Amino acid sequence: MTVGTLVLLRHGESEWNAKNLFTGWVDVDLNAKGEAEARRGGELLKEHGLLPDVVHTSVLRRAIRTSELALHAADRHWIAVRRSWRLNERHYGALQGKNKKETLDAYGEEQFMLWRRSYDTPPPPIEDGDEWSQSGDPRYATLPPELKPRTECLKDVVARMLPYWYDAIVPDLLAGRTVLVAAHGNSLRALVKHLDQISDEAIAKLNIPTGIPLRYDLGPDLRPTVAGGAYLDPEAAKEAAAAVANQGK
Numbered sequence: 001m002t003v004g005t006l007v008l009l010r011h012g013e014s015e016w017n018a019k020n021l022f023t024g025w026v027d028v029d030l031n032a033k034g035e036a037e038a039r040r041g042g043e044l045l046k047e048h049g050l051l052p053d054v055v056h057t058s059v060l061r062r063a064i065r066t067s068e069l070a071l072h073a074a075d076r077h078w079i080a081v082r083r084s085w086r087l088n089e090r091h092y093g094a095l096q097g098k099n100k101k102e103t104l105d106a107y108g109e110e111q112f113m114l115w116r117r118s119y120d121t122p123p124p125p126i127e128d129g130d131e132w133s134q135s136g137d138p139r140y141a142t143l144p145p146e147l148k149p150r151t152e153c154l155k156d157v158v159a160r161m162l163p164y165w166y167d168a169i170v171p172d173l174l175a176g177r178t179v180l181v182a183a184h185g186n187s188l189r190a191l192v193k194h195l196d197q198i199s200d201e202a203i204a205k206l207n208i209p210t211g212i213p214l215r216y217d218l219g220p221d222l223r224p225t226v227a228g229g230a231y232l233d234p235e236a237a238k239e240a241a242a243a244v245a246n247q248g249k
């Protein structure tokens with residue numbers, strides 16, 4: 001038995017994805033390729049008759065614009081919208097704004113991969129005065145200091161994302177709505193880890209491709225009826241996930 005349908009969509013390629021820069025909470029826009037990916041994601045939704053009733057996004061432009069472009073393409077531009085910082089990309093600490101290749105060359109593959117994909121090793125924290133810090137950003141002004149990250153590992157993302165999952169997304173699913181979540185590589189990895197109960201070690205190998213909807217049907221226990229869900233374009237997803245894994249090399 002299925003209680004709800006969840007569709008995960010990672011934003012299309014951003015200006016900084018294309019430049020191979022660590023992004024995190026820096027609010028960069030989609031580039032032209034990312035916009036096309038977002039539209040294609042929406043066309044896939046339409047082709048599969050998978051029509052969202054509500055969309056949840058982060059508060060970052062690349063996820064917001066991806067959701068808008070995809071929903072326009074699927075003729076669902078009118079559905080209800082909710083946004084939360086809890087769906088934001090993982091805060092990349094002092095690595096925000098740094099080039100991935102240069103970071104790999106400077107620190108070596110082991111340290112680079114620990115920062116990028118280990119479950120519980122955060123990058124060094126960002127200084128408040130850093131050009132790429134969000135310390136003065138008005139959208140986080142009401143967050144108490146203990147909730148406002150200066151860096152995060154994936155474990156931290158799971159911890160800050162789950163309250164939103166249970167308090168805001170699950171009620172929509174239980175009401176029978178098809179729910180679209182438009183977010184980011186690492187915030188979606190955190191959600192998928194929780195849904196599929198992936199181990200701390202195995203999650204290091206899982207990468208989410210940009211712009212390809214991933215469908216999960218959830219049972220009464222709010223776990224997927226099919227482990228790993230189903231990409232609407234599985235071939236493209238495989239290729240694109242491998243490209244994410246190889247970034248920096």
Ligand SMILES: O=C(O)[C@@H](CO)OP(=O)(O)O
Pocket residue numbers: 017021022023024025089090092116185186244247
């Ligand atoms: O830079 C980032 O914020 C993320 C997603 O683009 O990168 P990575 O895949 O290296 O975690």
